[in-house]
Amino acid sequence: MLAKIISEASNAVVAAVNGVDDILGAVTGTAKNQVVNLLQGVGEVGSTTVETVASVASGVVQGAGNVGGSLVETASNTLSGVVGGVSQVGGDVIEAVKGGVSGVVSGVAETGGDIGQAAVGAVQGAVKAAGEVGADTGEATKAAVGSALD
Numbered sequence: 001m002l003a004k005i006i007s008e009a010s011n012a013v014v015a016a017v018n019g020v021d022d023i024l025g026a027v028t029g030t031a032k033n034q035v036v037n038l039l040q041g042v043g044e045v046g047s048t049t050v051e052t053v054a055s056v057a058s059g060v061v062q063g064a065g066n067v068g069g070s071l072v073e074t075a076s077n078t079l080s081g082v083v084g085g086v087s088q089v090g091g092d093v094i095e096a097v098k099g100g101v102s103g104v105v106s107g108v109a110e111t112g113g114d115i116g117q118a119a120v121g122a123v124q125g126a127v128k129a130a131g132e133v134g135a136d137t138g139e140a141t142k143a144a145v146g147s148a149l150d
Contacts, residue, residue, distance in 0.1 A: 009059025024077045031060045031081025050099035057103025075121030083129035093135040097126040101147035119148035
């Protein structure tokens with residue numbers, strides 16, 4: 001199931017960014033929509049959040065890697081999308097941060113990208129997105145850095 005989520009998210013990003021001027025906006029929107037659709041489809045936002053978010057984030061980063069763009073900005077925008085999506089469905093934003101950062105790092109590792117740059121972008125995006133949805137940015141920072149190091 002998780003491999004299917006990764007593949008669908010990757011394909012969705014590739015389809016979304018082809019022919020658009022705002023690639024990063026497309027990345028954010030696609031990540032958010034994928035998370036919202038998956039979590040609403042599950043019916044329970046709790047236990048599946050981290051795995052779902054990690055899979056979406058991994059797929060989004062892999063898909064975005066196929067069409068180019070700044071790794072730091074892509075990672076940041078991916079986190080913005082997944083955190084926004086989890087917040088929209090009433091999920092735990094800190095858990096979304098953990099899953100999102102983990103997914104970005106693993107997605108970049110699978111494609112042979114610079115994991116350090118991806119981690120920096122993911123942490124930046126997580127803190128910014130958490131603040132935008134009214135979550136505790138200190139806790140988001142702790143969760144993001146912890147996930148990046150795992």
